[in-house]
Each structure stands twice: as structure tokens, then as C-alpha cells.
Amino acid sequence: MSASIVDTDSDDEFPAGWEERVTLEGKVFYVNHETKTTQWTHPTTGKKKIVKGELPYGWERKILEDGTVCYIDHINQKTTYTDPRLAFAEEVKDSPYDFRQRFDGNSRALQVLQGRDLTGKYIIVTGANSGIGFETARAFAMHGARVILACRNMKSAEESRRKILKERPEAKLEIMEIDLASLKSVHQFSENYKQKKWYDKYSETVKTEHCLVLRPLHLLILNAAVFGLPYTKTEDDLEMTFQVNHLSHFYLTKLLLDLLVKSSPSKVIVVSSESHRFTDLSCDNICEEKLSPSPKNYQDMRAYNLSKLCNVLFSSHLDKIMHNKGVASLSLHPGNMMYTSLARNWWLYRMLFFLVRPFTKSMEQGAATTVYCATASELDGVGGIYFNNCCRCPPSSAAEDSELAQKLWDISEKMILDRVNR
Template identity: 60%
Template sequence: MSNNILDTDSEDELPPGWEERVTFEGRVFYASHDQHNTQWKHPVTGKEKYVRGELPYGWERVIQDDGTIVYVDHINKKTCFTDPRLAFAEPLKTSPKDFRQKFDGNSFALQILNGRDLTGKYAIITGASDGIGYETARSLAFHGASIIMACRNTEKAEKCKSNILKDRPKATIEILHLDLASLRSVKQFAEEYKRRAWPLHMFILNAGVFGLPYIVTENDLEMTFQVNHLSHFYLTKLLYDLLVSSAPSRVVVVSSESHRFPKIHTIEDVAEDSLSLPKDKYSDMNAYNISKLCNNLFSLHLNKLLAGKKVTSNSLHPGSCINTNIQRNWWLYRVVFFIVRPFTKSK
């Protein structure tokens, strides 16, 4: 007798007569219509799987009068009997040595958020009108979060908002002015945000500058240090209580692998009253490296302070030379980014 070989490229393909289902708690099981039984393990691979708890954004579980459960997709106006969470099922890890991961350096934000419902969550994203910030705002808005675009250029932010609303007309997006080169603007932003009585569940500190010559802000601070680190530090301090009262919440600091390379050998290498470089020792790359080191140290300490209050803080490296506009300040950086663009992430 020949073996019953399935004509498929997927090892997860079910044999005839089998159906994949999921419990309310998210554990996947398999039902055999021929044998009239159920089991937790896949009938072919023997693997067990699970899904995350909530339904994807726009979906609703409805129990009809006869007890039948159906799933309603309010965005696409469709109804089905299959739990949409099954599309995002993950293998159940059975050993601490199982290092499989679902996402890697090639994953996009929309892929990572697939199946998540962020309705009712409020997210501040600094620098949300370009690059990583814009893609973050777009992806979170697509999954139901209320987005606050904290931007210096509000006209550009309005165009970005319009682009998002073309694809998701019901997305909730607000724009508030924030100039990180001005501590006065930072304070005004925090006061305005509090005045609107919004909670704060996701605080994404993304905005930054790179490749600037030595420039002093209105606060008499070196520009790269203030924009990349100090103003974000100050803004977090002003919104600290709101993060705690909105818990569970999180802070995400966009840092860089450049944090490994600051040239600080003695205390004389930095200004007396800050970690910013004095003019006679300034280089744009070293200033950027120092600001990214400060990002990481800040995030680590913030997480330590807030860990017991259901608030987490993490820093991340978004990728090297990715396709954003951060290289705009010097032609040589623009050339380098252009050359490596085919080998880096686009969003």
C-alpha cells in the first residue's frame, strides 16, 4: 500500500478529515471528523501550538442564539467560523534549549503586529513624520492604537497623517508640536498632553539627529546631545507619573550600535556640566556615539526604577544605515547610505 503523501509545501498541512481549532485561552487543538476525537498535537508533525490571547484588530467573537460561535471582521465586513488567531499560531517551546524565534532582522513592523488589537492604547512617537517614526506610527495606527505624533515639523506630520488615513480612515491620530532643541517646547508638549487627559501606554523615543556640525541650542547645550538624549530624558521625567498611572505601559528608546564607540577617556573629555562635547573636542560621529550610549544607560536605569510598577523600558538598535532621512546633514553620509541601501531594511 502506498503512503498517503500530501501534495503541499507546508509541513503544517492537515490530512483530509482534520480541522485545526483553538480554545479561548489560545491553545491550538486538532479535531478528526473521521475518528470523532481531538488531540493537542498536530497529526503529522506532532507539534503543539498556541496563539496570543486577543483577537486581531477589527475582529469580534459572537456567540449566536443556538450556541454557534462566529467571528466578525468589521473592517472587511466578513463573517466566518474560523478563529482568526489561528493565522498567527506559534509552535509551543518544550525545552529551554529551543532557540527558535518568530522574527528576525528582516521582519517589518506590520508583520510583528499581525494579529494584535491595540484598541484603547495611546502611543507617543517622537519624530513620527519620517523614517522609523513614521513606519511605527503607521503600523500601530493600523492595529487600533491612538497615535500622538510628536514632531517639530507639523506641516510634514499632517501629510504623513493624511497618508495613513487614506489606508485606515478610522485611525486615530493627533499631532502635537515638539521641538527637542528647546526644553521650553518639551515642557509645553508635556503640559498639553496632560491637559488632554490622555493615558500613555507606549512612549517611543525615536527622534534624533546625526552628522551635525557643532551647534548650540537656545538652552546653551550642544545640539546632538540635547536632541538625542537630554530632551527625551526631560520629557520622560515630565510624563513619569502618567506612565505609572497608565500601567501596564512601556518606554522604547531608539538607540544604536554606535553606543559601543564613544571616545571618552577622562572626565576632561566632556564639558564640566554635562556629557556633551566642548567645541574644541567636538566631532559629529563621537557626539552621536555618546548620545546613543546615554540612551542605553538611561533606559536601563529607567527600567530599574519602574520595574515594580508595571512599566518596562527597553532600548534597541534599529539597523545599520537603514533607509531614513537621518543622513541628510552631510553629503558624504548621504553617499554612504545610498551605496548600502540595497543591503539594508527599507522600513
């Protein structure tokens, strides 16, 4: 048996003769080997720490016959006497909004998830067949979650699924079709998801009808988007960029809200952009024509920027009305001008994004902030705020306008009702 010690957070140095340990309940305590005493506070800083949640993916705790507790890493075939969660111990804080930055723009999605076991979590990722969405889905699947790749292009989604399975054969992945340019398709997706059943974890080997229950939904990742389109109308008679980037995601969330509440604590993560700062949307001019303009009033960048502001406003208002029901929402910027399929619609954008490629984030770095907002333990109970580079960031003044958020919500509901009730 190896007695190797998992490296812990070394920001606070220990005096000679001290050791950090953790109880089975997750409370960190400190041992003074010279005086043979223990205490709950750090011997230098006086801070208290805890470790939260499950053991990392692939780890198991065992209690030996003599009462000794050991930890087995089945993936790397190693055993240690030290709880691996100590590497991710957190300070006990007075407010859920009191957290320090642990990651930045160089962090990768899998780094953010280090030490996490997402087994039993059900996650939907829209646009998961390529780019940031693919890396987001891959990171979740690599840590044990059951990930639903919600995509329009089924062939591309199947290729992405095979790619992840080649890397991690035991990954739990499903493909479900959704076309965000069609409210009918969004509704059908939600119905299909709700109709699926799953087996209770204690009965998976039995697989009898009595153990079938409705599947939960713990994380809804609204990632899919379009950019740089010529003026295009959807089958719902709406401008394409607005419907795909905002309205259909709004509708999808509304349709799945009951499931998110039943699965609480749950989260809705909305991938927005710093582009949300460059639009003139306000309480004075918001209306259906402004959100879904006619051809003569359309500009592709203006439409994209407006849709990204809608993302932040939607996320903040969703959190406001649903937080007390156990559903939190966060919005984020993944990175600037990353070379994804987002720029596919015009050769000039493709060239521009290609030229700046050496100076931008990789896809895995772009997925890091999404994964951080979705899973970071220090963000438990946190919602209604905006992130950039895995760090809380003030959005635009318009994005913080609660009256504008309410008006957008009301208009969005009306636009959907007017169309689904036809």
C-alpha cells in the same frame, strides 16, 4: 457563509485526522476525528499552545442562535468558523525570556503587526513626521491605535498625518509640538498631553463631562534623533546631539512616568543604533563635559555614537527601576545607513547614504524592530534588553555596565535640574 480556514502556524505538521482548535479563553486544543477525542498537547510535539489578547483589527466574534461561534472580518467582508488568532498561537513557555525569532531584517512593520488590534492603545512617537518614525506611526495607526505624532516641524507632521488618513480615513492621529532642543518645550509637551482628556469607550457616543478621564499612555516610542551636525549649542547651553538624542528623551520619559505607571502594562521603546559600540565612554571618564563637549572636543560621529550608547544605558536602567511598576523598556537598532532625513546636515553624508541605499532596508523594514519590541506578545513582561533585526542581540560591554548606567542616570538628572531650576 464562507467556511474558509485561517492558515495557522504550520511548523508542526498534524497527523491525518487531527485538527487544531481554540477555546474562547484562548487555550489551544487538538481534535482527533478518528477516535473522537480531544487533548491539550500537540499530537506530534507534545507542546502546549495559547493565543493571547484581542482579535485582529477589524474582526468580530459572534455566537449564533444554535450556539455556533463564528468570526467576521469586517475589512475583507469574510466569515469563518476558525478563530483567526490561531494563526499566531504561541507555545506555553516557562520564562518570559524564552522566545524564538519570528521576524528578521527583511520583515516590514505591517507584517509584524499582522493579526493585532491596537484599538484603545495610546502611543507617542517622537520624530513621527518622516523616515522610520513615520512608518512606525503609520503601522500603529493602521491597526487601530491612537497615535500622537510628537514633532518639531508642524507643517511636515500635518503632511504626514494627511498621508496616513488618505490611506486609512478612520485612523486616529494627533499632532503635538515638541522641540527636543529645548527642555522648556519638552516640559510643555508633557503638560499638554496630561491636560488632554478622552472619553471612556463605553460613553463615546454620549460625550458628557462626567465621562471625561485623563488619557492613558501605553507606549512611548523615543525615535527622534539628529546626526552629523556641526557643533551647535541648544538654548539650554548643551551640545545639540547629546540633548536631542538622549537628554530630552530622558526628561520626557521622567515627566510621563506617572502616566505610564497608571497605564501599565506599558513600554518605553528607545531607538538606538549599532553605533553605540564605537565610543570610549566609561565609569572613569563619564562627566558633563564628556557628554556635552566643548567645541574643541567635538566630533559629529563621536557625539552621535556616544548619544546612542546613552540610549541603551538609559533603557536598561529605566527597566531596572520601573519593571516592577509595570513599565518595561527595550532598546534597538533599526538598520544600517538607511536613506532618511537623518543624513540631511552635510552633503557628504547625504551622498554616502544615497550610494548605499540599494543595499539597505526600506523605511518600513527599518520600523519593524521598533514595532516588534513595542507590540510582540512574546515580549510581554520582557525588558532591559537590546534588539537588532527583530531579534535579541548582545549590546556592547559598556552598554551592559550597570554602574555606568547609574552614573549616566544621575548626571542626566543633575543636568536637567541645573537648567530647569534656573
